[in-house]
Amino acid sequence: MRESAAERHDRLLGLVRERGSARVSDLASQLGVSPVTVRRDVEELAGRGLLDRVHGSVSWPQDAASPAAGPGGSGSGLVLGMLAPSSTYYFSEVIRGAHEAAAGAGARLILRISDYRPQEDQARTEGLLSAGAEGLLIAPGWQHPGDPAAFGDWIASLPVPTVLLERRPTTGSPLDGLDRVCSDHAHGVLLAVRHLVDLGHGAPLLMARADSPTALAVRSGYAEALAVLGLHAPQDVIESVPAELAPHTFDQAVRALREAVHSGVATAALIHNDVDAIQVVQRLAELGVRVPDDLALIAYDDEVAALADTPLTAVAPPKRDVGRHATELLVERLGQSGGAPRRHLMLLPQLRVRDSCGAPLS
Structure with missing residues (x-):
């Protein structure tokens, strides 16, 4: 089955995120595509603020969290973790809004991508916690109606404040009691x-x-x-x-x-x-x-x-606003001593x- 551009973008971002920086020629070899294709991908991703370009190389944005930056690294304020099913198309704007809101709050945002594999969501979220995340923004990789029941119960028992993004769990389920921000x-x-x-x-x-x-x-x-x-x-x-x-x-x-x-x-x-x-x-x-x-x-x-x-x-x-409002809600939640009512925020499309x-x- 031929790889889609979105899947290739996610692999490219994963390679850069792991290394911190990489040459375009090396990425082309790793991805198995031409340098022209990689340069086109890099231009698109850089335009979305997901990568930085410098003289034939690309790097992970300096104000975003890198794998080498642990809880005590640069930007030692609040650390937020974000799990998204993709870093391209719809969710690129959600991520951008979250990134901007985190930066505005003096926080670092750590991003992990599930590639719409809900069976891997829990392990990737545990990785965010291991990296020092004190609060979580979670957009599970659900695709089918039965996925929330099959791959969602663990979210309700996470040990840190959690906000769901663009996901509406079954009414009355454990996940329904979490903060969430969604498009209507x-x-x-x-x-x-x-x-x-x-x-x-x-x-x-x-x-x-x-x-x-x-x-x-x-x-x-x-x-x-x-x-x-x-x-x-x-x-x-x-x-x-x-x-x-x-x-x-x-x-x-x-x-x-x-x-x-x-x-x-x-x-x-x-x-x-x-x-x-x-x-x-x-x-x-x-x-x-x-x-x-x-x-x-x-x-x-x-x-x-x-x-x-x-x-x-x-x-x-309102994809960008979903990411921004969810991050602001999470930062607010982290600053509270507990007991404040949970919120379900629905934002209206245009x-x-x-x-x-x-x-x-x-």
Whole structure:
């Protein structure tokens, strides 16, 4: 199976984090890709503030925690640990917000990546504690509905204050009593559906993955939005998968969307996520369906939606603010003597309107 760019980015960051610094040529050899690919990756990661570039080499940011810096090393104030499922795409902004808030509080942030392997979350978190973390920001690598029950109970018994990021455990579970900061994806989906309806469309189709908590939240939010607006889904959700991992299945999903447009079932669609939406638009054009002329479209995530040939209207979860508010909450919690009420903070996404919705129907 071909490695995705996100997976390669995580491996690259892991190598630099372990060494502190590395030459681009050495990274290319370690990753098994060309130096041109590594330079492109480094440019993207440096642009996100995750790496520093110096004369053909890259290094871990000086104000971020390095493996060699133990609890008594440089930046000897508060040490915060963060577990994230990825350091790219959606979570790069969450990490950036956490990093900025930690720096603003005079704290160091130690980052570990689970690569969406929830069975490894506990061991990686124990590594953060061993490195001196006095409080934890945890975004488990859950992907499927059963993952919280199978891989989550240990989080409730951690020995230091803990804040969950972008994860909503089952109501009444031990994890439900922890502090958490999340995007309100149901609100984001409602913004998208209402916008399309206000443009004169009927209920939009949903084309979505089912491989992450965000994807599952978008799906449940879609059903809630239709109920709130008194609408009925024009047909079942179109199941999507990453095009690079299953091109035939992805193409089948696009063809199902094309058929819905040609048959008049729907004139609008919401697609999770941005990358899928961009590829859907490209493939639809090859199949004779134009966006926005034949199909009004909104993407969910707003990571790269604005870069499409036809800039995509997109729901933008407040990713950076999630990281910032969670870190501020954790720092506040660490400064308290105990007994303060736990908090569940829900941040509202925004709808960023671009070209892919078109004009109102006549």
